[in-house]
Amino acid sequence: MAATIKDVALKAKVSIATVSLVIHNNNRISPETKKKVLKVIKQLDYHPSKSARDLVSQKTGNIGFILTDDHFLRTEPFYTRIFLGTEFEARDSGFYILLTTVASDYSENDPLPRFILDRSVDGVIIAGKVPHILIDRIAKYKLPLIFVDYVLDNEEYPVVLIDNIQGGILATNHLIENGHKNIAFIGGDIQHPSIYNRLMGYSRALENAGIKHNDKYIHTTSPYPDRQNGYDAAKTLFKKNKYITAVFACNDAMAIGAMHFLKDNGYSVPQDVSIIGFDDVEVDLLLDPPLTTIRVPKIDLGTEAFRLMMEVLKNKNTNGKKILVPVELIIRKSTKKL
Amino acid sequence: MAATIKDVALKAKVSIATVSLVIHNNNRISPETKKKVLKVIKQLDYHPSKSARDLVSQKTGNIGFILTDDHFLRTEPFYTRIFLGTEFEARDSGFYILLTTVASDYSENDPLPRFILDRSVDGVIIAGKVPHILIDRIAKYKLPLIFVDYVLDNEEYPVVLIDNIQGGILATNHLIENGHKNIAFIGGDIQHPSIYNRLMGYSRALENAGIKHNDKYIHTTSPYPDRQNGYDAAKTLFKKNKYITAVFACNDAMAIGAMHFLKDNGYSVPQDVSIIGFDDVEVDLLLDPPLTTIRVPKIDLGTEAFRLMMEVLKNKNTNGKKILVPVELIIRKSTKKL
DNA sequence: ATTTCTCAGTTAAACGTTTAACTTGATTTC
DNA sequence: GAAATCAAGTTAAACGTTTAACTGAGAAAT
Numbered sequence: 001m002a003a004t005i006k007d008v009a010l011k012a013k014v015s016i017a018t019v020s021l022v023i024h025n026n027n028r029i030s031p032e033t034k035k036k037v038l039k040v041i042k043q044l045d046y047h048p049s050k051s052a053r054d055l056v057s058q059k060t061g062n063i064g065f066i067l068t069d070d071h072f073l074r075t076e077p078f079y080t081r082i083f084l085g086t087e088f089e090a091r092d093s094g095f096y097i098l099l100t101t102v103a104s105d106y107s108e109n110d111p112l113p114r115f116i117l118d119r120s121v122d123g124v125i126i127a128g129k130v131p132h133i134l135i136d137r138i139a140k141y142k143l144p145l146i147f148v149d150y151v152l153d154n155e156e157y158p159v160v161l162i163d164n165i166q167g168g169i170l171a172t173n174h175l176i177e178n179g180h181k182n183i184a185f186i187g188g189d190i191q192h193p194s195i196y197n198r199l200m201g202y203s204r205a206l207e208n209a210g211i212k213h214n215d216k217y218i219h220t221t222s223p224y225p226d227r228q229n230g231y232d233a234a235k236t237l238f239k240k241n242k243y244i245t246a247v248f249a250c251n252d253a254m255a256i257g258a259m260h261f262l263k264d265n266g267y268s269v270p271q272d273v274s275i276i277g278f279d280d281v282e283v284d285l286l287l288d289p290p291l292t293t294i295r296v297p298k299i300d301l302g303t304e305a306f307r308l309m310m311e312v313l314k315n316k317n318t319n320g321k322k323i324l325v326p327v328e329l330i331i332r333k334s335t336k337k338l
Numbered sequence: 339m340a341a342t343i344k345d346v347a348l349k350a351k352v353s354i355a356t357v358s359l360v361i362h363n364n365n366r367i368s369p370e371t372k373k374k375v376l377k378v379i380k381q382l383d384y385h386p387s388k389s390a391r392d393l394v395s396q397k398t399g400n401i402g403f404i405l406t407d408d409h410f411l412r413t414e415p416f417y418t419r420i421f422l423g424t425e426f427e428a429r430d431s432g433f434y435i436l437l438t439t440v441a442s443d444y445s446e447n448d449p450l451p452r453f454i455l456d457r458s459v460d461g462v463i464i465a466g467k468v469p470h471i472l473i474d475r476i477a478k479y480k481l482p483l484i485f486v487d488y489v490l491d492n493e494e495y496p497v498v499l500i501d502n503i504q505g506g507i508l509a510t511n512h513l514i515e516n517g518h519k520n521i522a523f524i525g526g527d528i529q530h531p532s533i534y535n536r537l538m539g540y541s542r543a544l545e546n547a548g549i550k551h552n553d554k555y556i557h558t559t560s561p562y563p564d565r566q567n568g569y570d571a572a573k574t575l576f577k578k579n580k581y582i583t584a585v586f587a588c589n590d591a592m593a594i595g596a597m598h599f600l601k602d603n604g605y606s607v608p609q610d611v612s613i614i615g616f617d618d619v620e621v622d623l624l625l626d627p628p629l630t631t632i633r634v635p636k637i638d639l640g641t642e643a644f645r646l647m648m649e650v651l652k653n654k655n656t657n658g659k660k661i662l663v664p665v666e667l668i669i670r671k672s673t674k675k676l
Numbered sequence: 677a678t679t680t681c682t683c684a685g686t687t688a689a690a691c692g693t694t695t696a697a698c699t700t701g702a703t704t705t706c
Numbered sequence: 707g708a709a710a711t712c713a714a715g716t717t718a719a720a721c722g723t724t725t726a727a728c729t730g731a732g733a734a735a736t
Contacts, residue, residue, distance in 0.1 A: 002457055002479075004722060015686050020724060028684060050456040051398065052722035054389035055691050072422070075620045077415055084410065087437060094452065096436050099425060114432065118388040119340055141340075256624065282413045283621045286594065342692060353716050358694060366714060390692030393721050 003044035012040040023048065062096045063309055064121035064143075066113060068104040070224070071128045076253055076281035078298060079127050082148060085302020086125060093310060106131040116141055123309050126150065127302075129192055144312040148305045151193050156320040158312060160304045164194050167294040167327040168201015169208075171248050171276045174292070174329055176209045179338035180246035180274060184217040186233040186258060187250035188225030195225065195250045198278060202248055216241055225250055230257025238265070245273060245338055252277035252284055252293055259287065259334065270336035280330055289333035296327055341382035350378040361386065400434045401647055402459035404451060406442040408562070409466045414591055414619035416636060417465050420486060423640020424463060431648060444469045454479055461647050464488065465640075467530055482650040486643045489531050494658040496650060498642045502532050505632040505665040506539015509586050509614045512630070512667055514547045517676035518584035518612060522555040524571040524596060525588035526563035533563065533588045536616060540586055554579055563588055568595020576603070583611060583676055590615035590622055590631055597625065597672065608674035618668055627671035634665055 009016040014037060021029050022037040029037075040046075054060050065086060071079045087097045098121055100113045115121045116138060123144035126135070135152065138145065147159040175183050185202050187195045199220065206213055219237050222229035230249060234257065237244065249255035255277030259269055267273050269289060277284065280295035304323050312318050347354040352375060359367050360375040367375075378384075392398050403424060409417045425435045436459055438451045453459045454476060461482035464473070473490065476483065485497040513521050523540050525533045537558065544551055557575050560567035568587060572595065576582065587593035593615030597607055605611050607627060615622065618633035642661050650656050 006722080016723080017686060017688095017725080018684090021685085024724085030684060033684080047455040047457070049393070049722050050458040051389055051392035052691090053724080055387070055393050055693085055721090056723050056725090058691070060389065077418070080415070080418055091438065091452070096453070096458070098434050099437070100429065114429070115434070117385040119385070120388040120434070283624055286621055286624055288626050344692080354693080355695080355716060355718095356714090359715085362694085368714060371714080387692050390721090391694080393691090393723085394693050394695090396721070 002049075003046040005046070005048065007044055008037065008040050008046050011044065012037045060120050060122050061094060062098050062115065062121045063090060063306070064113060064115045064124040065097050065099045066124060066126045066130065066134075067099070067101050067128060068106075068130055069101045070104040072101045074226075074253075076279070076283055078279055078281055078296075079149075081298035082127050082302040082305070085299035085304075086306045087302070088299070089303045089306040093306075095306075102130065102134060104131075106134045108133060112137055116143065122313060125305050125309060127305075144309065146305055146309050146312065148301055149194060153193075158308050158318045158321040158323075160301055160308060160323045160325065162194065162296050162301065163324045163326050164197035165201040165204070167278060167296075168198040168203075168248075169205045170201070170327065170329045171198075171278065171294050172202045172205035173209075174331070174335065175246040175248065175274060175276060176205060176211065178246075178274065178335060181211055182214070182217065182241075182243045183211075183246045183248060184219070184237050184241070184244045185248050185250070186222070186230060186237065186254055187218075187220040188222045188229060188254070190220040195220070198250050217244060222254070225254045227253050227257035227260070230254030231261045232257075234258035234261035238262075238267075246335070247273060247275045249275065249277050252279045252281045252291060255291055255293070255334075256283075256287065259291070270334050274335035276335050284332070287334070292332045292335040293330050294327050295330045297325060300325055340387075341384040343384070343386065345382055346375065346378050346384050349382065350375045398458050398460050399432060400436050400453065400459045401428060401644070402451060402453045402462040403435050403437045404462060404464045404468065404472075405437070405439050405466060406444075406468055407439045408442040410439045412564075412591070414617070414621055416617060416619055416634075417487075419636035420465050420640040420643070423637035423642075424644045425640070426637070427641045427644040431644075433644075440468065440472060442469075444472045446471060450475055454481065460651060463643050463647060465643075482647065484643055484647050484650065486639055487532060491531075496646050496656045496659040496661075498639055498646060498661045498663065500532065500634050500639065501662045501664050502535035503539040503542070505616060505634075506536040506586075507543045508539075508665065508667045509536075509616065509632050510540045510543035511547075512669070512673065513584040513586065513612060513614060514543060514549065516584075516612065516673060519549055520552070520555065520579075520581045521549075521584045521586060522557070522575050522579070522582045523586050523588070524556075524560070524568060524575065524592055525558040526560045526567060526592070528558040533558070536588050555582060560592070563592045565591050565595035565598070568592030569599045570595075572596035572599035576600075576605075584673070585611060585613045587613065587615050590617045590619045590629060593629055593631070593672075594621075594625065597629070608672050612673035614673050622670070625672070630670045630673040631668050632665050633668045635663060638663055 005016045005019050008019045019037055022034050065083055067079050090097050098115045125146045127148040129150045145157050147157055149162060151159050185199055187199060190196055219233045222233050247258055249258055255275050259275055262269055262273055269275055277291050277293040280293045284291035284293055343354045343357050346357045357375055360372050403421055405417050421437060428435050436453045463484045465486040467488045483495050485495055487500060489497050523537055525537060528534055557571045560571050585596055587596055593613050597613055600607055600611055607613055615629050615631040618631045622629040622631055
C-alpha cells in the first residue's frame with residue numbers, strides 16, 4: 001500500500017509532526033532534518049492522503065460545477081468549454097472540479113447534487129440559467145456560490161458575465177456599417193438576461209445610428225434558443241416582412257436554424273440576407289457560408305469563475321463582484337455589404 | 339455548520355454507533371430506535387461526511403478519468419461524450435468522476451495526475467490513446483485501470499472497445515452495395531488500433547465482395563486524423579488516382595476535410611464522389627451534404643467503462659475482459675448509387 | 677548563577693466516520 | 707434453574723493528517 005506519514009516518520013527517525021511541518025515548509029525545522037525527511041519522502045514516494053487532509057482541515061479541495069442537462073447536452077459545445085476553463089485553472093491550484101448536471105425542470109422534491117449534501121465541495125459554480133428553486137435550496141447550505149453567464153437581479157452573488165450589451169452593439173454595428181437598415185433580431189426567452197442584453201445592444205446600436213426601431217423585426221417568443229426555434233423564428237419573420245436584409249440571431253444555434261430556413265426557401269446567404277450569430281461555437285466554420293459571429297471566450301469565462309471562487313474562499317469581500325468578459329467580432333462569410 | 343453524527347446521536351439519545359448502524363440498515367437495531375434516529379436525521383438534515391467516510395473506509399468514491407489534451411480539445415465532441423456517459427452512470431452509483439487531461443506528448447518527468455498521487459481515486463479510466471510511458475507509471479500504483487477506445491496488445495487490462503472491424507465492414511459494404519468498386523480509405527496513424535481495425539474491416543469487406551485490394555487507394559500516413567489531414571489526404575489521393583468514386587474516412591473529421599477538398603476542387607459530393615465517415619459527431623448533420631457515417635454510441639462507451647470499473651472494484655475476475663460496443667450505419671446524403 | 681528566550685523539535689487532541697469486540701438483560705434450552 | 711443463546715445496543719480503536727500546546731537544551735540577559 002501507499003506510504004503514510006507514519007512510514008516516513010519511522011524511517012526518518014522523527015515524529016510525524018516533524019514530517020508534517022517539513023511538508024508545510026515550517027521554519028521551525030532545521031535544514032538538516034528537513035533534508036533528511038525530504039529524502040525519505042522521495043524514497044517512499046510519499047504523498048499526503050487527501051481524505052485525511054480534508055477531514056482535519058474541514059475543506060475538500062473540490063469545487064462543484066452545476067449545469068442543466070439541456071446545457072450540457074447542447075450540440076454546440078459552449079458550457080462544456082466553460083467547464084474546461086474552470087478545470088484547467090483548478091488544476092493549477094490543486095483543486096478538483098466535480099461536475100454534475102441537474103434537470104432543466106428541477107423541482108422542489110428532486111434531490112440536491114450529492115456533493116452539496118455530503119459536503120464534498122468548498123464552493124459551487126453555477127453555469128447558465130438554472131431554476132430559481134434550485135438556487136434557493138443550495139443557498140441554505142451557506143456554501144460560497146458563483147454564477148457564470150447568468151445573474152439573479154435581486155441577489156448579491158459574485159458573477160462572471162459575457163459583455164452581452166457590447167456584443168449586441170458590435171454585431172448590429174457590423175450590419176449597419178454594411179449598409180443594412182432593416183435588421184431583424186431573433187432570440188429565445190427574453191427573460192434570460194443574456195438574451196435581453198444582446199437585444200439591448202441591438203437597440204442601442206440602432207438608436208446611435210438613427211435607425212428607427214421596428215418591433216415587427218424582433219422575434220423573441222421562442223422558448224429555447226436552439227436550431228429548430230431559429231428555423232421557426234426566421235419562418236415567422238420572413239413570412240410577414242419582405243424588406244429584412246439582415247438578421248442578428250441571439251446565438252449561433254438560432255443563426256444556423258435561420259440560415260437553414262433561408263436556404264430552404266430560396267434566399268441566398270449572404271447575397272439576399274446577411275446573418276450574424278453570437279457565441280462562436282466552432283461548428284460555425286463548417287457552415288456554408290461560414291458564420292459571422294461574436295466570439296465569446298468560453299475558456300476564459302470558466303477560468304475567471306474559478307479565480308473568483310478562490311478570492312471568495314480567501315475571504316476577500318467579493319459580495320456582488322461582477323466580472324465582465326469582453327467579446328470580439330469575427331467576420332466570416334455570412335454577412336455582406338448591401 | 340452542518341450536523342455530524344454526534345449531533346444526531348445526542349439528540350436521539352443513542353450512541354454514534356447506533357446512528358451509523360441505522361444509516362447502514364443494520365438489522366441489529368430495533369424498529370423503534372431506527373425510526374427515532376431516522377427522524378432526527380431528517381430534522382437535522384444530516385448527511386455523513388464524505389471525507390470521514392473516505393478516510394476510514396480507505397476508499398474515495400472517486401474514479402479518475404484521463405484524456406489527452408488533444409482528445410479533449412477536439413472540435414467534434416467525441417471523448418467529452420464518453421466522459422459524460424461515465425459521469426451519468428457514476429452518479430447513479432454514488433461515485434464522482436475526476437476528469438483530468440494530460441499532455442499528448444507526456445514524458446518521463448511530467449507529473450502524474452494528482453488524483454493518483456494523493457490517492458483520491460479508487461480506479462482510473464483511460465480514454466483514447468495515451469503515451470505508453472504514462473500507463474507504465476500509473477501501473478506502479480496498482481490502481482484498477484480500465485481502457486476505453488484503446489488497447490495495449492501486450493497487456494491484460496479490461497477494456498471497452500468500439501466494434502471497429504464491424505464498422506469498417508458496414509461502411510465499406512454500404513459503398514459496395516451502391517455499386518462502388520474504386521473505394522479509397524483515408525486514415526491517420528495506422529498504429530492506432532481503432533484505425534487499424536477500421537482498415538481491416540474495409541479490407542475484409544472488399545475481399546468478401548471479390549474486389550481487388552489496391553494499395554494506391556489507401557492513405558494512412560497522416561499523423562492525426564483531423565480535418566486538415568483529411569483535406570491533405572484527399573489531395574494526395576485524388577492527384578494520383580482518377581478513378582476513385584468513393585472514400586471511406588477513418589473518422590468524421592477526416593471525412594469533413596476530404597469533403598472540403600473535393601468541393602474546393604470541383605468535385606461534387608455525392609454526384610462525383612461518395613464519402614462515408616466514422617463516429618457520427620453531430621456536426622455531420624450541418625454539413626452540405628449531411629455526412630453518411632458509422633454511428634458510435636459514445637455515451638454507451640462511457641457507461642460501459644464505468645460498469646466494468648464497478649465489477650473490477652467488486653473483485654470479480656475481470657482480467658482481460660473485453661467489451662465490444664456495436665456500431666450502426668447512418669445513411670445520409672454524402673453517399674449515392676454509382 | 678539564576679532567569680528568560682529561542683530553537684528544534686515532540687505530544688496529543690481533533691476531524692467524522694466505521695466496525696470489531698464487548699455488554700447487558702431477556703429468552704430458550706435441557 | 708443454570709447454561710447457552712439471542713437481541714439491541716455501546717465502547718473504543720482506527721483511518722492519516724494538522725496544529726496548539728508542551729518540552730528540554732543551549733544561549734542571552736540580568
